[in-house]
Amino acid sequence: MLTTVVGSYPVSDPCVPESISSKISNFLGVYDPYIPLLELAVKDQVTAGVDIISDGQIRGDMIEVFARHLPGMVFKDNTSKIFDKIKPANHSLGGNDLKHAIKTAQKTSSDFLDSTKLDINLLVGNNFNKNFKGVKGIITGPTTLVLSSRVEGFYNRDKKEKIIMDMAMALKREAYSLQEAGAAIIQIDEPYLSTGVADLKTAKNAIKIITDNLSIPVSMHVCGDIGDIFKDILKFSVQIIDCEFAGLPNNIKALEQEYGGSKKIGFGCIDTKVEDVDELDHVVNLIKKGVDIVGEENIMLDPDCGMRMLSRDVALLKLKKMTEAVGWF
Ligand SMILES: [Zn+2]
Numbered sequence: 222m223l224t225t226v227v228g229s230y231p232v233s234d235p236c237v238p239e240s241i242s243s244k245i246s247n248f249l250g251v252y253d254p255y256i257p258l259l260e261l262a263v264k265d266q267v268t269a270g271v272d273i274i275s276d277g278q279i280r281g282d283m284i285e286v287f288a289r290h291l292p293g294m295v296f297k298d299n300t301s302k303i304f305d306k307i308k309p310a311n312h313s314l315g316g317n318d319l320k321h322a323i324k325t326a327q328k329t330s331s332d333f334l335d336s337t338k339l340d341i342n343l344l345v346g347n348n349f350n351k352n353f354k355g356v357k358g359i360i361t362g363p364t365t366l367v368l369s370s371r372v373e374g375f376y377n378r379d380k381k382e383k384i385i386m387d388m389a390m391a392l393k394r395e396a397y398s399l400q401e402a403g404a405a406i407i408q409i410d411e412p413y414l415s416t417g418v419a420d421l422k423t424a425k426n427a428i429k430i431i432t433d434n435l436s437i438p439v440s441m442h443v444c445g446d447i448g449d450i451f452k453d454i455l456k457f458s459v460q461i462i463d464c465e466f467a468g469l470p471n472n473i474k475a476l477e478q479e480y481g482g483s484k485k486i487g488f489g490c491i492d493t494k495v496e497d498v499d500e501l502d503h504v505v506n507l508i509k510k511g512v513d514i515v516g517e518e519n520i521m522l523d524p525d526c527g528m529r530m531l532s533r534d535v536a537l538l539k540l541k542k543m544t545e546a547v548g549w550f
Contacts, residue, residue, distance in 0.1 A: 222351055222508075222512075222517060222520055222521065222522055222547050222550060223272045223273060223349065223350070223351055223353055223521045223522070224270070224271050224272050224273070224521070224522045224523065224543055224544055224547055225271060225272060225273035225274070225275075225357065225487070225521055225522070225523045226266060226271055226273075226274060226275050226523055226524060226527075226528070226540070227275075227408075227410075227442055227444075227463070227489075227493075227523055227524060227525070227526050227527045227528075228275045228277075228278045228283075228357075228359045228408065228410070228442075228527045229275075229277065229278040229279075229282075229283070229527030229528060229529035230261075230262035230265065230266070230275070230277035230278070230279065230527075230528055230529065230533075230536060231528060231529060231530075231531050231532055231533040231535075231536050232258045232262070232277065232279045232529070233258065233533075235254030235255055235258065236254050236255075236257040236258065237254070238252050238254075255279050255280050255318075256321065258277065258279040259276050259277055259279050259318055259321060259322060259325070260321075260325050261277075261533075262275070262276065262277025262279060263276065263277065263322050263325040263326050263329065263356075264325065264329050265533070265536070265537050265540070266540060267326050267329040267330045267333070268329070268537075269537060269540035269541045269543075269544055270540075270541070270544035271540055271543075271544065272351070272353055272354055272355070273353065273354070273355050273356070273357050273405055273406060273521075274322070274326060274355075274356055274357070275322070275356065275357055275359060276315070276318045276319055276321070276322035276356065276359075277322075278359065278527065278529070279318075280318070282529070283361040283365075283410055283527075284296075284301045284361060284365075284366065284369050284370070285301065286314065286315075286361075287301075287314065287360075287361050287366055288301035288302070288366075288370065290310050290314050291307060291308075291309075291310055291314075291388075291391055292305070292306075292307065292308040292309075292310060292391075293305040293306050293307035293308055293375070293387075293391075294307065294370065300370075300371055301366075301369060301370040301371070302370055302371045302372075302373060303367070303370045303371070303372045303373070303374075303375075303376060303384060304373055304374040304375065305374060305375045306375050306376075306387065307384065307387040307388050307390075307391050308387075308390075308391055309390065309391045309393075309394035309395070310391070310394070310395065313395060313398035313399065313402065314395055315358060315359070315360075315395065315398075315399055315402075316398045316399060316401070316402035317402075319356060319358050319399055319402045319403060319404055320402050320403060322356045323356050323403050326354075326356060330354075332354045333354050333355075335354070337352070338352050338353055338354040339353075339354060339355060339405075340353075341405065341436075341437055341438075344405070344406065344437075344438045344460075345438065345460075347518055349485060349518050349519065349521070351547075353405070354405075355404075355405025355406070356403070356404060356405060357404055357405055357406045357407070357408050357440075358396070358399025358400065358402065358404030358406075358407050358408070359399075359407075359408045359409075359410065360392050360395055360396055360399070360407065360408075360409055360410070360431075361392075361409075361410050362392075362409045362410055362411035362413070362414075362424070362427075362428070362441070363385045363386075363388035363389040363392055363424075363427040363428075363431070364385055364411055364413050364414065364419045364420075364423065364424040364427060365410060365411050365412055365413040365414075366388055366392075367381060367384045367385045367388050368381070368413045368418060368419060369413065372384065381420070381423070382420065382423045385423050385424070385427050386423075386426070386427060386430065388427070389426075389427035389428070389430040389431055390430060392409075392431050393430055393431045393433070393434075396409075396431050396432070396435060396439075397434065397435065400435055400436065400437050404437060405437065406437055406438045406439065406440055406461070407432075407435060407437060407438075407439045407440070408439070408440045408441070408442055408463070409428060409431065409432075409439065409440070409441045409442070409459070410441075410442045411424065411428075411441055411442065411443050412442075412443060412444045412445060414443045414450055414454060415443050415444065415445030415446055415447055415450055416445065417449075421450065421453045421454070424457075425453075425456065425457050425458075428441065428457050428458060428459060429457075429458045432458050432459060433458075438460040438461060438485075439458075439459040439460055439461070440459060440460070440461035440462070440463050440485075440487055440521075441454065441457055441459045441461070441462055441463065442463040442464075442487065442526075443462070443463070443464055444464065444465050444489075444525065444526045445465070445469070446469055446471065446472065447464050447469075447472050447475050448471060448472070448474070448475050451464075451472075451475040451476070451479045452475075452479045455479060455480070455481065455483060455484055459484070460484065460485055461484060461485040461486070461487050461521060462484050462485075462486060462487065463486070463487025463488075463489070463521075463523065464476075464486075464487065464488075464489060465489040465525035465526060466488055466489050466490060466507060466510075466511060466525070467489055467490050467491055467492040467493075467499065467504075467507060467524075467525050468489075468492040468493065468494050468495075468525050468526075469525075473510055473511075473514075476511070476514050476515070477514055480514055480515055482515075482516075482519070484519075485519050485520070485521060486511065486515050486519060486520050486521070487521050487522075487523055488508065488511040488515075488520050488521065488522050488523070489523055489524060489525035489526065490504055490507050490508050490511070490522050490523070490524075490525075490543060490546070491504065491523075491524035491525060491539045491540075491542065491543050492524075492525060493524045493525045493526045493527065493528055493530075493531065493539070494525070494526075496531060496532065496535050498535060498538045498539055498542055499539065499542050501542060501545060501546060504542055504543065504546040505546045505549045508520075508522060508546055508547075508550065512550070517550065522543060522546075522547060523543070524539060524540070524543065
C-alpha cells in the first residue's frame with residue numbers, strides 16, 4: 222500500500238543564514254529562510270519511508286499562504302480578507318517549493334530518481350501501486366478559502382457561490398502550475414465541507430473547475446466528522462477522497478455504509494491530534510479494517526491531518542509508525 226502525508230510538517234522559525242554561502246545569498250538579497258525548513262521536512266518524510274511526500278507547507282498556514290498572494294485577497298491582523306475580485310496569481314505560489322522538494326527528495330533517496338517508480342500510471346485504476354514515489358502539490362480548496370475569509374468591498378452584494386467560483390478559477394491556474402512543476406498528484410484541502418456551513422453543490426462545481434484539465438490524479442482531503450457528507454463527497458470529480466479514521470473512528474461507519482468502489486480512499490491511520498505516538502498493533506488493526514472495506518488496491522495511507530502542531534520528533538516517529546505498520550501487509 223502507498224503511504225503519503227496530508228501536508229504540513231512541524232516547523233521552527235525561519236532560519237537565519239549561518240553558512241558562508243547562505244550569508245552571501247543574504248547579502249545579495251536572495252536568501253530564502255524557509256528553504257532549510259523545507260529540506261528538513263522532505264528529508265524526514267523520505268527517511269521515514271513515505272512514498273508520496275509534501276514540501277512540508279512550511280511558509281504558513283493553509284489560508285494565509287493563499288490570502289497573501291492571490292489578487293483580490295489580503296492577510297492582515299491575522300485575518301484573511303477578500304476585498305476585490307479574485308483572479309489567478311501571475312506566478313505559481315507553490316511551484317518553486319515543489320521543484321525544490323523533488324530535488325531534495327532525489328538527493329535523499331535514489332528511489333525518487335528511479336523511472337520505474339515515477340510512472341504516473343502506477344496511480345491509476347488497478348495499478349495503484351506500492352512502488353510509486355513522488356511529491357504532491359497541495360492547494361487549499363475554494364470553499365474553505367472563501368468561508369474562512371472576511372468578504373468586504375467588491376463582492377458585498379454577491380452570493381458566496383459567485384466568490385467560490387472565482388476562487389476556483391484562480392486555483393485552477395495554480396493546480397495546473399503544480400502539475401507542470403512535477404507534482405505526482407494534486408491534493409485539494411477542503412476541511413470546511415465537514416463543518417455543516419458549506420454548500421456541497423457549489424463546492425462540487427468548484428472542484429470540477431479545478432480538476433477539469435489536470436492529467437494527474439487529484440485527492441480531496443476533508444478532515445472532521447464525515448458521517449453526514451461522505452455519500453456526497455464521493456461524487457466529487459476527484460480520484461481519491463482522504464479522511465481521518467484514527468482520531469475519528471466513527472468515520473469508519475460512513476466508509477462501511479457508503480463506499481461503493483468508485484474512488485480510492487486516503488485512509489488517515491495515525492492520530493495527529495495527540496503527541497502520543499500511536500501503538501503499532503492499533504495502527505495495523507485500523508488499516509486492516511479499512512482494507513476489509515475498500516480493498517488493498519483502493520487504499521492509500523496517511524496521517525489523519527497535517528502535522529504542524531506536533532513536535533518534529535513526534536511527527537517523525539508517527540510517520541515511521543505508519544510505514545512500519547504497512548510492512549505487516
Ligand atoms: Zn485536515
